Amino acid sequence: MSVFVAVVEAGSLAAAARKLGCSPATVTRAIAHLETGAGERLLARTTRRFVITETGARHLATYRAMLEQMADLEQRSRDVEVSGGVVVTAPELFGRLKVLPVVESFLAAHPGTQIRLLLLNRVVDLVGEGVDVAVRLADLPDSSMTAIRVGEVGKLTCAAPAYLARNAPPQSPSDLADHWCIGLNEAGSKELWRYREPTAARRARSVQLTCRLAVNGVGAAIESAERGMGIVRPLSYQVERQIAEGRLVALLPDYAPPPIPVHLVFRPRMRDSSAVRAFIDHAVPLLRQATSGPG
Known part of the structure; x- marks a missing residue:
């Protein structure tokens, strides 16, 4: 829908592709997909230009209204205050050097949250010890936990x-x-x-x-x-x-030996908590950046 609106506003498929940062072929496929769904032509194309059809004009108004509603819904979702507590564990030195800055920036971005950070040089039982998110430096065995790889560290x-x-x-x-x-x-x-x-x-x-x-x-x-x-x-x-x-x-x-992967580990249902979900979304890109250097 956004591609179709961009084509109409830009005046050509090529101009819309440049505006959207994609290829003309991608724009053409998107329009063809919409026309297949509508069962009619939305744009009457010639070798040099296009003319929006009567059906296309009706669809254009509907698409614009739907896109505005979606943007408003997404904005309201972002504006919802995240609140609640998150318990995070990490190895002591990695936690101090890499995880603590992430925790501090998260707390600054979400004043309604609290974090308990446990810096422990042992494998923590997430369920038994009431931990929401663990940072682990290791190849992980199969388990019922969800893991997101955020980087790697080497032995120097x-x-x-x-x-x-x-x-x-x-x-x-x-x-x-x-x-x-x-x-x-x-x-x-x-x-x-x-x-x-x-x-x-x-x-x-x-x-x-x-x-x-x-x-x-x-x-x-x-x-x-x-x-x-x-x-x-x-x-x-x-x-x-x-x-x-x-x-x-x-x-x-x-x-140098193979690097050691770094993961965020959490129970699958923990993403149902807005605070835990927000922390994971906040931490993943920052930890990837923090572990992307040499070694």
């Missing part, structure tokens, strides 16, 4: 310039055995760092390391690496600022 191998000034940068994963490495394994100093070969086949490659320092908190491990204590392997978003500011340098980029 990095070290401080001061460390690299004392030690030649590793050229392949096997070189890591000769370096000081900082582990993130709470169970001990043994770690398995996975990579991919920089070949067309991209075969997996793993390196077993004995880390001189093992820390059970990624923030502390990154700080130690910044002080030149060794090579660390956090997730990409955890060291974005350090790499941008030159405090850490990314190593072995050609051997």
